[in-house]
Amino acid sequence: MINNYNLSDNDFNKLRDIIYKEAGIKLGDVKKILMQSRLIKRLRDLKLDNFTEYYEYLINNYEDEKINFINSITTNKTDFFRENDHFEYMKSKILPDFEKKKEKELRIWSAGCSTGEEPYTIAITLFEYFNGKVPPEFLILATDIDTQVLDKARDGNYAADHLSDVDPKYLKNYFTYNNSHKGDFYRVNDQLKNAVYFRRLNLLQDEYPMKKKFDIIFCRNVIIYFDRETQKKLFEKYHSYLKDDGYLLIGHSENITSITDRFSLAGRTIYRKVV
Numbered sequence: 221m222i223n224n225y226n227l228s229d230n231d232f233n234k235l236r237d238i239i240y241k242e243a244g245i246k247l248g249d250v251k252k253i254l255m256q257s258r259l260i261k262r263l264r265d266l267k268l269d270n271f272t273e274y275y276e277y278l279i280n281n282y283e284d285e286k287i288n289f290i291n292s293i294t295t296n297k298t299d300f301f302r303e304n305d306h307f308e309y310m311k312s313k314i315l316p317d318f319e320k321k322k323e324k325e326l327r328i329w330s331a332g333c334s335t336g337e338e339p340y341t342i343a344i345t346l347f348e349y350f351n352g353k354v355p356p357e358f359l360i361l362a363t364d365i366d367t368q369v370l371d372k373a374r375d376g377n378y379a380a381d382h383l384s385d386v387d388p389k390y391l392k393n394y395f396t397y398n399n400s401h402k403g404d405f406y407r408v409n410d411q412l413k414n415a416v417y418f419r420r421l422n423l424l425q426d427e428y429p430m431k432k433k434f435d436i437i438f439c440r441n442v443i444i445y446f447d448r449e450t451q452k453k454l455f456e457k458y459h460s461y462l463k464d465d466g467y468l469l470i471g472h473s474e475n476i477t478s479i480t481d482r483f484s485l486a487g488r489t490i491y492r493k494v495v
């Protein structure tokens with residue numbers, strides 16, 4: 221039989237209902253081609269001929285295949301020092317204020333961390349700011365729903381051209397250059413690697429396992445894929461997971477003001493918990 225890798229409207233509707241239910245990701249009609257192209261590799265790996273067969277396979281092997289399905293659909297674009305004014309704000313305002321409070325514990329959460337560039341940038345920002353004297357009890361938790369990106373994040377090996385905008389001083393201090401038949405790479409050093417805890421977490425789940433509150437939550441370029449209702453629920457959760465003077469940072473193209481009044485604006489897409 222000749223493979224038919226065209227996704228019908230019917231299969232698209234059934235598959236997008238599943239990704240919405242499982243991950244909160246809302247795919248409009250224009251995203252049909254995107255879904256098709258992202259799932260083709262999965263069809264090939266499973267030696268399936270068309271999307272109807274894939275849908276049936278997914279339903280019949282739901283608990284196992286769900287993970288691969290989600291991994292295929294998520295958008296994972298990210299970068300080191302992305303939307304850099306957030307890291308500048310950390311250095312100029314959040315960390316100096318933290319120091320004045322003379323607290324020991326600094327807890328930061330990168331929610332929707334993708335392949336790790338965001339939490340590793342947070343770690344570099346901390347090491348640079350504290351000049352080797354990072355608070356003894358600091359934590360950078362980095363979570364994502366996608367197990368594949370988490371594997372890459374834990375590995376911490378990045379193609380050199382992906383780091384071309386990173387200050388050479390940081391490359392020297394926090395990475396080790398390596399090359400193989402696959403090309404030039406920089407691997408994060410142990411200091412950076414040991415500073416970040418990567419965990420799988422679906423932001424949609426009712427309860428999160430974290431017991432203590434956070435000083436800063438980065439949730440950047442994640443809520444853009446959710447609908448209003450999901451965003452509202454998530455902001456309520458973030459409100460309860462932040463310390464009283466805590467910060468929520470969202471992506472530059474995202475908006476919070478029309479959805480919740482539980483945060484006040486402190487800078488460009490930088491919000492503070494209202495108590």
Ligand SMILES: C[S@@+](CC[C@H](N)C(=O)[O-])C[C@H]1O[C@@H](n2cnc3c(N)ncnc32)[C@H](O)[C@@H]1O
Binds near residue numbers: 302335422
């Ligand atoms: C575009 S990346 C953003 C990465 C990084 N925060 C940044 O701004 O560069 C969005 C990430 O959100 C994750 N994501 C999507 N839905 C999620 C969910 N329900 N729970 C947890 N993570 C989710 C995706 O897997 C993806 O890695």
